[in-house]
Amino acid sequence: MKIEDTPQPICQPEIKFDYPSWLRYQDLSHGIVRVDETIRELSSNRILGEINQIKRQQRPEMTLIISSPGGGAYYAFAIYDALRVLSKSGTKIKAIVEGWAASAASMIILQAADIRLSHASARFLLHECRRWVFFAIERTTDLKDEVKEMDAITSRILDILSKRCGKTKSEVRKK
Incomplete structure (x- = not known):
């Protein structure tokens, strides 16, 4: 039996890619913070912690990589405020959108960056x-x-x- 002959499910389940913590640590040591999941309590706490680590390192620049469906406005405002404080303290923040920046990720977090870039195929969603x-x-x-x-x-x-x-x-x- 060939793979082509194997019945395929009508709806493929979405498999969440969980970025390994050791890669996050390696990124952080290079001044990279990823917003790559729904913005809620746990993810925003992680992101805020990483921003604070960048601030403690007194890095001249930081790269924010965004690929997020958005999430809670209050959590996004907390990240926005932390990024603006970091920028005002002298760290240049560059945001790069990979895939998508939807909702709170595009309307709030992306706007905190000093430089905003996106890949050609990146998509944005702004809504009420x-x-x-x-x-x-x-x-x-x-x-x-x-x-x-x-x-x-x-x-x-x-x-x-x-x-x-x-x-x-x-x-x-x-x-």
Whole structure:
């Protein structure tokens, strides 16, 4: 029986590539930090720790390699702020997008870099602030509070994007 004759599954499961920790350590020793997964609590803690290590090393430059579907805005803002502090302390931050920078990875983290580059086949996704709710029962006042918070997040993202591209917030919001 040849491989071609073997029935293939209709839907191939996605296999997550987990970048080995020893390679992360080696990258870090060369001033490279990777944002290569969904931005949430554990990944943002790792990224923040690596940024702090770069700061302690007082490196003149750092390379941020991004290939991420995005994630939580609050975690991304923490990474953005840490990168801006690092930049203001004298470290030149270069970001390179490999594959994709979606959502919080492109709207927030990528914007913290002093130099932003991407490969020709890289893709970007920017979208309006979203929230995910599973089996929630909420009161009207809860929803009003959520809308206020989402508007605040959107406003902060628009501030960051408008500053980086030299356009007004309303121009950025249009497209």
